[in-house]
Amino acid sequence: MSDLFVKICGLRTERAVDAAVEAGADAVGFVFAASPRTVDAETARRLALRVPEHVLTVGVFRGQPVDEVRRLTEESGIRAVQLHGDEGPEYYTALRAPGRTLIRATAATEVPVRCGELDEDMLLLDAPDPGSGKPWNWASPGFTAPDGRWLLAGGLHPDNVRRAVEATGAWGVDVSSGVESERGVKSEQLIRAFVAAARK
Numbered sequence: 572m573s574d575l576f577v578k579i580c581g582l583r584t585e586r587a588v589d590a591a592v593e594a595g596a597d598a599v600g601f602v603f604a605a606s607p608r609t610v611d612a613e614t615a616r617r618l619a620l621r622v623p624e625h626v627l628t629v630g631v632f633r634g635q636p637v638d639e640v641r642r643l644t645e646e647s648g649i650r651a652v653q654l655h656g657d658e659g660p661e662y663y664t665a666l667r668a669p670g671r672t673l674i675r676a677t678a679a680t681e682v683p684v685r686c687g688e689l690d691e692d693m694l695l696l697d698a699p700d701p702g703s704g705k706p707w708n709w710a711s712p713g714f715t716a717p718d719g720r721w722l723l724a725g726g727l728h729p730d731n732v733r734r735a736v737e738a739t740g741a742w743g744v745d746v747s748s749g750v751e752s753e754r755g756v757k758s759e760q761l762i763r764a765f766v767a768a769a770r771k
């Protein structure tokens with residue numbers, strides 16, 4: 572088994588959370604941005620309470636005021652914040668707190684990005700439309716993979732994740748649509764298949 576970091580995103584039910592943890596995911600994500608996968612703070616808190624300490628709980632946000640991000644993070648008790656907006660460094664500074672992991676999510680472009688540019692702990696390179704299941708061209712010769720703790724996301728699924736990791740050298744991977752039987756509905760079987768394939 573490789574030590575690839577694997578995050579399963581957009582979880583809304585106990586069964587899906589348990590499947591991700593049992594399959595060996597390193598992180599589970601709860602979406603607070605507008606989405607068919609949105610959960611409220613109370614639901615995220617209930618689900619996060621099932622997650623053992625070694626698995627990171629992540630809240631996903633896009634273009635929300637910093638006070639709202641802070642409130643939802645604190646009310647739900649999640650440990651990491653994933654930001655999909657075009658927030659600047661001051662936004663990251665405002666959210667920095669002891670024990671909290673900050674993840675900067677950005678659309679992959681041919682302009683190289685560096686991990687830590689905005690004082691984030693992890694960088695997530697995604698498709699332009701996050702959570703859509705649409706891939707971007709990670710195999711393009713124009714793509715330069717960053718160094719450090721970066722996650723590859725966007726259109727991954729059990730049948731392409733290993734190839735994507737080998738092509739890019741990604742430190743970790745993130746998936747949502749590729750482990751769903753229909754939009755917003757996670758499949759326990761696909762979650763297991765994804766984690767196993769990612770680390771094959």
Ligand SMILES: O=C(O)c1ccccc1NCC(=O)[C@H](O)[C@H](O)COP(=O)(O)O
Pocket residue numbers: 580581602604605606607608631632633655676695697698700701702703704705724725726727745746747748749
């Ligand atoms: O899931 C959403 O609908 C969503 C909405 C707004 C911002 C981010 C969102 N999701 C983030 C993710 O699920 C993943 O980080 C990533 O985009 C992978 O998505 P997918 O291509 O569906 O695997």
